[in-house]
Amino acid sequence: MRHKVHVATAMLSAAALLALAGCSTDPGVTPAGDATTAGAKATTTAAAVNWFDQALYTKQLAQRSVTPVGAASQPYLQTIDAKLVDTAKFKSPGAKKVCFANASISNPWRQTGWITMNQQLKVLKAAGVISGMETRDAQDKDDTQIADIDYFIADGNCDAFLISPNSTAALTPAVQRACDTGKPVVVFDRGVQTTCPVTFIHPIGGFAWGIDSAKFLIANLKKGDKVVALRISPGVDVLEQRWAGADKLFKEAGINAVDHFTGANPTEIKKIISDELAKGDVKGVWMDAGDGAVAAIEAFEDAGVPYPVMIGEDELSFLRKWKATNITALAPVYSNFQWRTGLLAIQKIFAGQKVPSEWVLPQSPITKAELDGYLAKNVGMPNGHYAKFGGEDLPGYPAVWQKRVMP
Amino acid sequence: MTMTTTRAATIQRYGARLGTTGIVYCALVGVLVVGAILVSTAGRNFFSQGNIRDILTGMSVLGFVAIGEALVILCGSLDLSVPYVVSMSSLIAAEVMAGEPGNIGLAVLLALVFGAGVGLANGLIVTKLRVHGLIATLGVGLIIKGYLATQYKGTAGKVPWDFRLIGATGIGPVPISTLIMVATAVLVALFLRNTRTGNHMFAVGGNLAVSRLSGLRTSQPIVVAHVLCSTTAALAGLLLASRLGVGSPTVGSQGGYDLLAIAAVVLGGTLLVGGRGSIWGTLGGVAIFAVMDNVMSVIQLSPFLKDVVRGIVIVAAVAIYTGRAVEQRRARFATRKAGS
Amino acid sequence: MTSQVPILSAQGLSKRFFGVTVLDDVSLDLYPGSVHGLVGENGAGKSTLMKIMAGVYESDSGQVLLDGRAVRYTHPVQAMRDGVATVFQEFNLLPERSVAQNVFLGREPRRAGFVDNREMGRATAALLAELGIDFIDPASRVGTLCVAEQQIVEITKALSFDARVISMDEPTAALAGNEVELLYGIVRRLQKRNVAILYVSHRLEEVFDLCDTITVLKDGALVSTGPASELDTDELVRRMVGRSISTFYPARVAGTETGDIRLAVAGGGNAYVADVDLELRSGEIVGLAGLQGSGRTELAEALFGAVPLTAGTIAVDGAALSMNSPRRAVRAGIALVTEDRKAQGLALNQSVLDNALLVIRGVFPARTDEVRRKVPGVLSSLEVSSRGTGQEVQYLSGGNQQKLVLAKWLATEPRIVIFDEPTRGIDVGAKIAVYQLMRELALAGVAILMISSELPEVIGMSDRILVMHDGRITAELPAGSSEETVMLAATGHSPVTPTGDVPVEVARG
């Protein structure tokens, strides 16, 4: 016991003392980072309570129907509601070094994107735009990614930072520090609570996913029908927003939706569905990520009951099952091609071309009508592959994606 | 022959005194050398400020957890609940602080009290209900995990700037967090050396019957060890809160600190069955991990392969110690020799 | 200098275990500055008496008086706090901790609430100095000390309670000849400090060297107490043994004949034993005497392949083979009834049947079923009393456990059986059963090596007596040799020379 007090007091005094000393010693940080996050405080604490954000919801609701600017052949370069910012101050010739702080490649979606990104990198290297890319993979750890970014700042001699944050609030200070170096910073997939990066690249977003999927289910189900919502894990903003959006619409439409967390584990998914079926009829299945959708469908087959209306994703295992079973389904898309947009944005920035401060990429679900097309396009791709990966024009296609070649 | 045996004996004894901790640091030096070479082949300076800071930062959090885990293992128990204590304390801290520098003291205190409370529960379950430490802490961990997942939807709270400095700043290449971690290690080492409870931890871990026969209250050291373990885990949580600027319900399990800490402790030459071990050896083990991770990141090894390397290193290193632990049985025939 | 007031006196102590009386109305007085010898065969009740006085056991009747006031200890530490310390045969030390930490375990000196390691080291050094020991570093790990040094640490521990009464159970048992002298010195110093010493030993000449009063126990009862001066060795042995050996130890069964060589060892040696030349013949019971730590058990382990010989040759029935694992030995028809039943002989959580079949299942699985049918027969012939063959072994009495161990080995129909302290801590009935069994095995042509600390047993059972000293077989004696002859050989029959080099010698360990 006595000792505990020791530690506590020591910790306290040390904390206080060093907090003072801290400023005098040269830290890799300045209180500047605090100012920006101050505004974000509201959202953090709010997020802790409830993920639904009316403003964001309305915005994404609208963006769904906006026709994106740019060539349809290059969805990864299209923009929605772009507010272009001037990047002249970054304009400089020659090949640049990119430092990529990646959250992880621990799921098929990220792996597919990672492959695409590396092929894009080859192109830009050949073009003499990028001299090389150094990557640090945080293996899903906030703390590690913060350290990675600090390492890049100190030792990376980077010309530009490319960051795919592992979580929003926690990475904000580190991203801020990257910005403070004066080098261009590009963030994609998940945002941070600071506007300092030159551009933040992402598809329309979670609420859009929720809206598309929920509307589809509502259109195909009756009031009072039961929908089982399968969610990967709590507390991941990107996923929570998908559910928050869908849940709102389900409630409005009087759809009886029950949600479970599955850890994306098909075994769990199958158990949950079987139990729900044992309780009563299930008319629809909603998912916040499509890998594992097959297990859900099979649960219905095994129980010998009619197929539900399915929400999956553009992951091929689902698309193939969809085709095979010919069910009523929709495949929402969380555009995987954003992984190459990051590098292309950096190219633009060093070329001094304007880029959107928030680069919203198109995000349109695959409908039954498009199904055959995308299956044909991705023939021979592994199940973990994503139909809208948008890398068909890159070198190495299709072999690299079929063999899932990673550095 | 007399001379030779004498020398042999003294050498043996010297070896015994150098002990596993010595070996650990030899191993660490080895890792450092290999690391430095690999890093330089990647065209980097291993001893640059940034790199050293990266390694030390890597040590800080795991260090806190491992220090506590070492105590528990020393007593012959285990603690698998640490990741969730880490997450919980980070949340307590961030929420209580709520961005107000004035609340830091209270927040730190509450987080530590929470840790101590969990530790107390663990300790009592192990000693009074006689539940194996692995099971007891697994269960308690699950309980906290359930609470976290139900109660928190993502990061929460906000850590004020003053407290964030602990995680973000450093003196030269040395992060303040590392200094605090080392300070804690010193305190715990002193505790082991200079308090009866500390001394008795070795005793109960080493041989319960002898401890009882010597009149020790055998459950007390075990309970205290668990309390301290969860408390240091709470410290780790505080540090993470200061680095993240918010509390996170997943930050502990992200790190997989329970198994990594156990590995680091055993890597540090502590017997998994208790009775022998040291804080400094444990820090050595932690350092080995930190250097490994750093090097693997610098040479951009595939994240999948990182785990392969970790796994192999853990087993290989421990094999070395256990290999020499067998040399201990010499008392009997030494006497015989003395007679002949 | 012996005062007339006893510090500690035991009055009419009795104790029964599992219905067996191990101590029967024994009284005894200890005086300051006097060394009180306590002698008797194994199982005479010496240890029980000591453990009662030390608070390890509680007596069923009778009382212990300290300074005339009745005390009843329920825990050894209570006794120690009262200054009644005991040095047990088996060490209660933590090998990973330093000498000082062991000596003061549980009573670490503190300054301002913190353990004062310097003080602890100093105090330990002081205590060691009182014993005239200058070669043990209080800071060195006990695990690195040799047995003699560990023994000294035990005594130091006792002394640290500044004990006024110290009982020593076979303190020299584990010591080599030259180290005994060291202990003598320590005892005499304690004597000078007016400590009352209870000295339990088998080594009669030791008893005469050190003790001024001698108490003799037999079968748990007091035989005599009196000044050592009034006794001589023969008289003492007569009182100890009392009953004529022949009535107790079954005679060799008619028709038993000593046949060909079953086991032959030539020039055998390893880290524990040296220059072992040994022959065991079928139908022969060879006794192996020697003090504890003389290498008897190590020899057994070597023959059994548990700690293989590194030098020399072993031949079974004339066929040389490298005995490098117990499995080899078992396959070669050797059985080892180990000294330590619970740690090496039985799986306590398993059933009687499982233990009886342990070896068969482990080494000759094919014969399991056939043997399983025999087991009940074997058990009843050995008169093992248990609640069915399904009962867990931990609930059996020591005697029954030992019989079970024998049953386990009989199942393998061994041709060579090594008994290590076969009758240790079991009641007389069980003992006789064990002796009977040995005779029957001999009749069946089995070669038997019997290790024992009980000289009467060795003498009563053996056709031939080997004596070990210091890791070597130092003498081979015919059947019926006297205890003294055996004991003399066992103590290395070289009068210990008190020399200054003793410390050096030990320091090597």
Add this chain to the structure above:
Amino acid sequence: MIQRTPGHRFARIGLTLISPRGAVFLLLFVLLVAITVINPHFAEPGQAIRFVQRVAPVAIVAIGQYFVIVSGEFDMSMGSLVTAQVVIAGNLVGQDDSRSIPVLLFMFAFGAAIGLVNGLITTLLRVPSFIVTLGMMLALLGGVLFWTGGSATGNPADGFRQIGRGGITGVPVLGIIPWSVLILGAVLAAAIWFSRQPFGRTLISTGDNLTTARYAGVRVWWVKTSAFMISSLSATVAGVLLVGYAGVHPSVGRGYEFIAITAVVLGGVALGGGRGWVVAAAAGAFALEALFTLLNFAGVPSTLRDAVQGVILILAVAYSSATFKRPGRLPSPKISPSPEKLPHPATDAVSTAPQSSSLSR
């Protein structure tokens, strides 16, 4: 030696049910009743058999873990191995049914090899099995992910998946008898048979007292190694069933090592070895799954399940360790410093076996 009256026998049964050996069956019974109360459908044969099918993989893994634990060790690598096997099946079988048999053989060989490595490092290099298998857990999963670039090419051919998914259809009453139920039955029967075989008994005795086993001529290294091989093979079987039941995904099998240990411990098997009944271990797995199902039916938020599991786990083990106290039938002397109780310093310094005092506390 002793009389067996009917009354005696009933008393024994009653005793067994409240003894840690039988408590798990009581627990399981209570849980099943509770489930049926909440959802009567569950009692229907069709549903019940499906439940058994679902538990099969967990139960099989638990049976494997049982043999490792009863021999005095731990196997933390089971979860990773299940995942590895699932992915291997996905990648090697592909859509070609004809590959099923060879791949199946390969998987078993692979599983056996993993067990062999775990066992040999534990026994010959004397590394605590907890650490060995922990290292294996990391290396195995990392290796498989690296080999497959994170995710398998796809589910194996349906023929292969039928093992875990299909069954004998058109059975009266039940409707279907899933193959996995039959396989579970076979595995359990084999396990019971094995643990009655000389080798099985030897394995348990070895877990009870290593030294005794050694002095009895038992090849300790081989006995323990084979325990690890059994657990790895059972993980392989579980993998085959799961790839059928659920399909290929890197998360299949995650955390199975702890689920297995939990199940075994719920079954009243003592960590540290030498004690416990394989059937009870399997029952532990059923109890655990029944618990989850109950919580599902009761509509408990899935986030709270961990908490409930934690409580049950602690209570169950506390109960069994409380009832494992030595009966007062025999007046055993109080703590006596006899060599049986106090290992000699010299030897005790070497003790690395899990059954040393510390782990059995």
